[in-house]
Amino acid sequence: MVHAETSTGVLQPLESIAAEAQNAGALMVVDAVTSLGGVELQVDTLGLDVVYSGSQKxxxxxxxxxxxxxxxxxxxxxxxxxxxxxxWYLDLSMIQRYWTQERFYHHTAPINMIYGLHEALRIISEEGLESCWQRHLANSEAFCAGLHAIGLHTLVSxxxxxxxxxxxxxxDGIDEAAVRRTLLTEFNIEIGGGLGExxxxIWRFGLMGHGSRERNVLLLLVALEKALQKHGWTS
Amino acid sequence: MVHAETSTGVLQPLESIAAEAQNAGALMVVDAVTSLGGVELQVDTLGLDVVYSGSQKxxxxxxxxxxxxxxxxxxxxxxxxxxxxxxWYLDLSMIQRYWTQERFYHHTAPINMIYGLHEALRIISEEGLESCWQRHLANSEAFCAGLHAIGLHTLVSxxxxxxxxxxxxxxDGIDEAAVRRTLLTEFNIEIGGGLGExxxxIWRFGLMGHGSRERNVLLLLVALEKALQKHGWTS
Incomplete structure (x- = not known):
């Protein structure tokens, strides 16, 4: 399952599903691309079998x-x-042999990326992983409170x-693409549009990693309100 | 076929094989991992259908x-x-749609790597691609002449x-691993050993890209001679 569902903005309830998987003797594979480092994720406590993520979220x-x-x-x-x-690319049995003492050759590792990831993890470690989760939560709540104050509504409870x-x-009645264009051209802020249905x-606002900070939340709210007003919105 | 065969040090004759492939109406796929930028490679003139390489050679x-x-x-x-x-990873039909105007999402591109590759290509372009090939050839010939002068022999004609x-x-009679260890620990030069049969x-010496230069050839010859002498070699 996907832990952090980026097309809708839903944080899926890992605990209950992981427990069901355990009961059924099933393996549990979790996509944590947009949650690792930003949202609590207890891999071992929940008995998650395979968890993968990305470096860029x-x-x-x-x-x-x-x-x-x-x-x-x-x-x-x-x-x-x-x-x-x-x-070949995702043959974990070969990657496992590369990872262990055996050092069985599988691929030339992208070493500069690994140095980059090491540094990114060092920065998170310095802040503290729990503090990092807290920061993401606090900035998200501040942003949502601001949205409600100017009369907008989040999709997810x-x-x-x-x-x-x-x-x-x-x-209603707002050209969502025009608002995104204004945010990008006038404020250098890129947000996502809705996908599929x-x-x-909807608009999708990322507040992740280094980007999840108070100054960004404040700027985002002001910029969004101005962009909306420019495109005929009266709250 | 593999253009530059790194396990043996053979440069395969692309021309004749590409011509046979064309005659037979077959597609020709070429692994140019260790040749692109270091050895002449005429993709369009030879009618090569798929050519891939690596960034790190x-x-x-x-x-x-x-x-x-x-x-x-x-x-x-x-x-x-x-x-x-x-x-999914190497689905060229999807990558093609990502590459074209359509911009159909396939993967998050490793942008820093792409900046790195752009800079590497800029440096090659500054030197001139033909000059780059010439430099690789000249340094290789100098190295081989030096090897023969101290009494060693290349595997390939x-x-x-x-x-x-x-x-x-x-x-004969030389502990090849001991020589490699001495090169690494005393001269900070890492060379490869033979593979399979x-x-x-054999030893395998890489003289590629930035590493293919006169000062490296000279240092390599001196270091190799000293390492050999240390391990009982008399030419």
Whole structure:
């Protein structure tokens, strides 16, 4: 399952689903691309078997790496496979042999990216992982409070709202693409539009990693209000 | 086929094989990992259909990218496929849609790597691609002349010798791993050992990209002679 659902801004309830997976003896694979570093994620406590993420979201590192963790249970399943893995690139059994003492060659590692990730993790470690989660939550709540104050509404209720990406309903009669263009050209702020069924109906605001900070929240609210007014909005 | 064969140090004759492929109406796929930028490679003149390389060899860029080129003929074959591509990562039909005007999302591009590659290509462009090939060839020939002068022999005859990686026969009675260790610990020079059938029988010297220069050739010859003498070699 996807932990942090970026197309809707929903933070999925890992705990209950992980417990069901455990009960059923199933392996649990979690996409934590937009949650790792920005949202509480208890890999071992919840018994998550495979969790992968990206470097370029809440870790604030350049894109190009996908950190991954594999439980002993999942490693055993991979090791016991009879059929060959169809993808060389994501053949975890070969990557496992590269990772261990054996150093069985699999690929030339993108070393500069790894130095970058190391530095990004060092910065998070310096702030403290829990503080990092708290910061994401506090800035998200401040942003949502500001949105409500100017008369806008979030798509997701607070209980399931993702702190690192907030989806906001486009008010009736507003050209959502025009608002995004104004934010980009006049304020150098790029936000996302809706996808699929939500196309044209929501905006998606990322407040993740280094970007999740008070000054950005304040600027974002002012810029958004001005852009909306420019395009005919009266709250 | 592999253009620059790094396990043996052979430069494969592309021309004749490409011509045969054309005659047979076959697509020609070339691994140019250790040749691009260091050895003449005429993609369009030879009608090569798919050529891929790495950023970290003769281009002297950090590892993490694989430049690829696809001929119109190969692009048509990919576009006409009926069966789905099994690998998301190397699904060129999706990457093609990402590359074109459509900008169909496929992956988050590793932008810092792309900046790095751009700079590496700029440096090559400044030197001139043909000059770059010439430099690789001249330094390789100088190194081989030096090897012969101290009584060592290359594995590959000059006609098929790869300029960016030179394989050298280990003299009888010499502990090849000990020589490599001495080069690494005393001179900070890392060379490769033989692989497969050539394990223990050859050394592999990389002279590629930024590393292919006169001062390295001179240092390498002196260091190699000293390391050999230390381990009991008398030429």
């Amino acid at each position: 809440c870790l604030s590192c350049p894109p190009g790496l996908a950190p991954i963790t594999v439980s002993e249970r999942a490693a055993k399943v991979i090791g016991d496979r009879r059929s060959p893995v169809q993808s 607070p209980a399931n709202r993702l702190p690192s990406l907030i989806s906001v309903k486009v008010p 939500l196309k044209g109906r | 003769c281009l002297s860029c950090p590892p993490g990218l694989a430049p690829i080129t696809v001929s119109e003929r190969a692009a048509k074959v990919i576009g006409d496929r009926r069966s789905p591509v099994q690998s 000059p006609a098929n010798r790869l300029p960016s990686l030179i394989s050298v026969k280990v003299p 050539l394990k223990g029988r």
